Amino acid sequence: MQILVSPYELSEQCRDWRAGGLTTALVPTMGYYHAGHEDLMRHGRGLAERLVVSLFVNPAQFGPGEDLGSYPRNAERDVAIAEACGADVLFMPKADAMYAQDHGTWVDVPDMAKRLCGQRRPAHFRGVCTVVLKLFLLSRAAVAVFGNKDWQQQAIIRRMVRDLNLPARIETRPAVREADGFALSSRNVYLTPEERAQAPEIYRGLRYAQELASRGEKDAGILRRAVLRRWAERLPLGRLDYLAVAHPETLEPVTCIGEPSLMACAVHLGKARLIDNILLYP
Ligand code: PAF
Numbered sequence: 001m002q003i004l005v006s007p008y009e010l011s012e013q014c015r016d017w018r019a020g021g022l023t024t025a026l027v028p029t030m031g032y033y034h035a036g037h038e039d040l041m042r043h044g045r046g047l048a049e050r051l052v053v054s055l056f057v058n059p060a061q062f063g064p065g066e067d068l069g070s071y072p073r074n075a076e077r078d079v080a081i082a083e084a085c086g087a088d089v090l091f092m093p094k095a096d097a098m099y100a101q102d103h104g105t106w107v108d109v110p111d112m113a114k115r116l117c118g119q120r121r122p123a124h125f126r127g128v129c130t131v132v133l134k135l136f137l138l139s140r141a142a143v144a145v146f147g148n149k150d151w152q153q154q155a156i157i158r159r160m161v162r163d164l165n166l167p168a169r170i171e172t173r174p175a176v177r178e179a180d181g182f183a184l185s186s187r188n189v190y191l192t193p194e195e196r197a198q199a200p201e202i203y204r205g206l207r208y209a210q211e212l213a214s215r216g217e218k219d220a221g222i223l224r225r226a227v228l229r230r231w232a233e234r235l236p237l238g239r240l241d242y243l244a245v246a247h248p249e250t251l252e253p254v255t256c257i258g259e260p261s262l263m264a265c266a267v268h269l270g271k272a273r274l275i276d277n278i279l280l281y282p
Contacts, residue, residue: 026141032186041085061127149175220245241266
């Protein structure tokens, strides 16, 4: 596995592969790998002849007061994991190699980016789209892999790819969960033992809504309130950011579960802001 830090070198390497008739799969990450990242990488490995994994804690997607400075990092361990998962290149640029001091070009999907997580993180998805587009342009990957745990992110990236006619296919993978249902995230490291003990209640609440929907409850407001009541009892350390029911592709609010709908949430537990989601089927 090569470790590349320069965008130019990545672009040249991928160009050489293309010239030799080899396709590239891309797995963008911010590092501090867990089994969810490993799943994305192993899946990407099977999709193309060459696999590029990017490891870049993208400053553009962090807002003021967020955890850019303290975001967990362990480059040595991540290098070993990426290699074991079959990456041909691990791209680890420095921030100033990706963003010139006077960087001023942004990619945004504003209608979708303002919903759900975007309510409290107004510039987040603009930062995500911009860095992901740069990675697409550098790698010219035929396919890129994202996790479904950040449902909004993959939905926005799909829209960006469609709107800009990017020649890349997007594949998604389900969240990888602990045995108790808690979704893996690099930010889980922020949790105290007490917070970790309550954390599985996030997904249990979503599963409860899914069960009620499958038993015929179609009113999104009722489902939402049922989850909030459950969380009030079983997740007292949690502080709600949002819990919403939305169209899985457009992310527009849904009031009646007439077709499969997304229930998505963000909950603060101590220092961690945790996101999760589930599909509700009528
Ligand atoms: O999901 C992430 O880790 C990041 O948002 C991504 C896609 C790597 C862009 O920085």
